[in-house]
Amino acid sequence: MPSAAPPPAALTARTAGPLRGRVRVPGDKSISHRALMLGAVAIGETTIEGLLEGADTQATAAALRAFGASVTRTGAGIWKVRGVGVGGFLEPEDVIDYGNSGTGARLALGLVGSQAISATFGGDASLRNRPMGRVLDPLRRMGVQVLARSKDRLPLTLKGPDITLPIEYRVPVPSARVKSAVLFAGLNTPGVTTIIEPTPTRDHTERLLQAFGAAIEIELGADGERVVRLEGRRDLKPQQVAIPGDPSSAAFLIVAALLIEGSELTIEAVLLNPMRTGLIETLIEMGGDIEIGNRRTIGGEAVGDIHVRASRLRGVVVPAERAPSMIDEYPALAIAAAFAEGITVMDGIGELRLKESDRLASLAAGLGANGVTVEEGPESLAVTGGAVRIGGGDVATRRDHRIGISFLVLGLAGQAPVTIDDATPIDIHFPEFQALMSGLGAHFERAEPAAA
Ligand SMILES: O=C(O)C1=C[C@@H](OP(=O)(O)O)[C@@H](O)[C@H](O)C1
Numbered sequence: 289m290p291s292a293a294p295p296p297a298a299l300t301a302r303t304a305g306p307l308r309g310r311v312r313v314p315g316d317k318s319i320s321h322r323a324l325m326l327g328a329v330a331i332g333e334t335t336i337e338g339l340l341e342g343a344d345t346q347a348t349a350a351a352l353r354a355f356g357a358s359v360t361r362t363g364a365g366i367w368k369v370r371g372v373g374v375g376g377f378l379e380p381e382d383v384i385d386y387g388n389s390g391t392g393a394r395l396a397l398g399l400v401g402s403q404a405i406s407a408t409f410g411g412d413a414s415l416r417n418r419p420m421g422r423v424l425d426p427l428r429r430m431g432v433q434v435l436a437r438s439k440d441r442l443p444l445t446l447k448g449p450d451i452t453l454p455i456e457y458r459v460p461v462p463s464a465r466v467k468s469a470v471l472f473a474g475l476n477t478p479g480v481t482t483i484i485e486p487t488p489t490r491d492h493t494e495r496l497l498q499a500f501g502a503a504i505e506i507e508l509g510a511d512g513e514r515v516v517r518l519e520g521r522r523d524l525k526p527q528q529v530a531i532p533g534d535p536s537s538a539a540f541l542i543v544a545a546l547l548i549e550g551s552e553l554t555i556e557a558v559l560l561n562p563m564r565t566g567l568i569e570t571l572i573e574m575g576g577d578i579e580i581g582n583r584r585t586i587g588g589e590a591v592g593d594i595h596v597r598a599s600r601l602r603g604v605v606v607p608a609e610r611a612p613s614m615i616d617e618y619p620a621l622a623i624a625a626a627f628a629e630g631i632t633v634m635d636g637i638g639e640l641r642l643k644e645s646d647r648l649a650s651l652a653a654g655l656g657a658n659g660v661t662v663e664e665g666p667e668s669l670a671v672t673g674g675a676v677r678i679g680g681g682d683v684a685t686r687r688d689h690r691i692g693i694s695f696l697v698l699g700l701a702g703q704a705p706v707t708i709d710d711a712t713p714i715d716i717h718f719p720e721f722q723a724l725m726s727g728l729g730a731h732f733e734r735a736e737p738a739a740a
């Protein structure tokens with residue numbers, strides 16, 4: 289059953305004055321999904337503080353309730369999850385609707401696949417168009433049956449066997465979600481499930497599994513390969529999880545502050561896991577004045593306050609190897625690149641075609657409509673910065689929150705207003721964006737959508 293999207297609401301962003309102050313961004317989306325899911329399979333009550341309360345994580349919370357866990361909100365960002373044990377999911381009566389959430393759906397395929405139940409996964413039009421095969425392939429090897437109407441796309445039904453088989457799986461594409469889905473399936477699998485990651489990706493799953501008391505071992509090979517071994521069918525202990533600010537949300541504020549003259553902004557308590565800081569590294573290489581202070585650890589993750597001052601940027605070549613550490617930040621980087629002197633080349637980013645929209649196509653179209661020269665390759669984007677007049681265009685968000693926010697930032701930093709055709713996807717991941725930026729003096733106006 290497809291989920292109903294809210295009616296589109298067009299929004300215009302106009303040139304903003306300096307952004308100054310100290311702000312916080314919502315909790316990290318990746319950790320939020322994982323904390324809810326692990327809470328649901330621990331035995332006892334987990335408390336989560338700083339949970340991202342966007343549409344995506346709400347879909348995960350609703351799904352976990354349908355599988356029998358109790359998930360309740362007890363205050364702003366504070367959630368309690370009473371888990372049912374690693375093999376304790378109940379068979380849901382209805383289709384589980386993951387809305388627009390690729391992460392929610394993919395991680396849950398692993399968590400649910402190893403349970404001896406049947407469950408049907410659905411989602412919105414964008415999610416039904418996204419490939420699930422990369423997660424389903426290893427699950428099939430573990431004995432999970434998959435019934436899909438159209439090849440490896442949602443809606444699909446999983447039927448878990450009585451006992452899943454432990455596998456050794458070399459992840460064929462750098463994907464934290466594939467790794468995590470297999471590890472989640474491994475939780476209810478007797479024996480040792482092994483993941484080999486030729487290219488390491490974000491390791492929030494491993495860190496949380498360690499915190500929840502799972503029998504997990506991580507080995508780093510000399511050639512950079514990571515091997516993760518998890519012994520299944522062990523009880524998980526409930527935890528108090530504190531979730532730091534999402535660096536993928538902070539990305540938009542960092543870029544806006546770098547681009548808008550006179551800005552000086554501190555974004556507090558942002559997650560600085562080294563597998564998530566590729567954008568900061570790149571913006572510093574481009575000449576961005578970014579300093580990290582107050583480094584500390586929250587919930588087993590590195591955190592710091594990011595201090596940004598408006599800067600003149602220059603184009604750089606972003607190495608393909610950096611992609612896993614900034615995969616969701618390329619839209620924000622493309623906006624920074626539009627204002628940098630020279631060309632910014634982003635290579636090895638074909639994965640962006642498989643996100644909420646084909647992000648290479650969405651970025652190329654949006655930049656082009658706003659006077660920026662851009663070259664779209666099969667797996668790359670080259671943006672020529674510094675056009676005399678940036679802005680003035682209409683942008684199709686294609687139900688993609690990161691495309692929507694990125695072009696609002698372009699409108700705030702540019703010389704002419706930018707209208708996005710639909711701001712509703714922003715609620716998926718960063719519902720506070722508009723209010724937060726308005727509090728810093730930015731102007732947005734409801735607009736009539738451009739005629740199709
Ligand atoms: O593990 C995660 O939480 C995520 C991993 C990335 O996807 P891939 O695993 O497909 O690279 C990222 O794009 C997504 O937004 C969240």
Ligand SMILES: C=C(OP(=O)(O)O)C(=O)O
Pocket residue numbers: 344388389390391392616643644690717
């Ligand atoms: C790819 C993303 O999310 P998801 O796949 O969870 O929808 C994202 O947030 O950029």
